[in-house]
Amino acid sequence: MLFDYLLESFGKNEPIFTSDISYENYSDIWIKKELAKLCECGQIIRYDRGIYYIPVKTPFGNSILNPSRIIERKYLSEKGNRIGFYTGITALQQAGLSTQMSNIPEIQTNNENSKLRRVKVGNQEVILRKSRVKIDNDNIFVLQFLEMMNSTPSEYFDDERKAVIRNWIEKCNISQDLVTKYAPYFPDKAMRSLIESGVIFYVA
Secondary structure: OHHHHHHHHHOOOOOEEHHHOOOOOOOHHHHHHHHHHHHHOOOOEEEEOOEEEOOOEEOOEEOOOOHHHHHHHHHHEEOOEEOEEEEHHHHHHHOOOOOOOOOOOEEEEOOOOOOOEEEEEOOEEEEEEEOOOOOOOOOHHHHHHHHHHHHOOHHHOOHHHHHHHHHHHHHOOOOHHHHHHHHHHOOHHHHHHHHHOOHHHHOO
């Protein structure tokens, strides 16, 4: 029945969005009623409005869904397609340019219409920003790169960081053609920082 479909389609301890449930020809109203029944008997857990998960039984009770899984599915990746990326300190840390960790990660995503908005996912606060241009699998890294340059002063890139960003640029296949294509969507500061830092010379 519905539970078997959910288990096979989503697995345990993974977010289940009601918008992703397509069970035979049953209506949304029927599915919501069945989800409520499954919650009552403890087979699934309602995490938030429109979000459920199948818990894993542990000696200490039911598992708790990690907020990062919700964040990933809701703002970063949708059915194998990239729809967002981290910016700010989190992006620098991911690229190996900083050892700082941000308590409140920042994300630029297609799934946000506000210039800047704070939301809470479980106990995790997140800063969301509307994407400057639609994010996809082909442009995600060049957009993240230009966003880093836009938010980082040119003097930040000492010799050690230049070596790191050079490797990251090569790994992510960021080309001059891509930079030229997407730079117009960013403030002049992005290109100015890119040129003044000398990082421009690493873009093939």
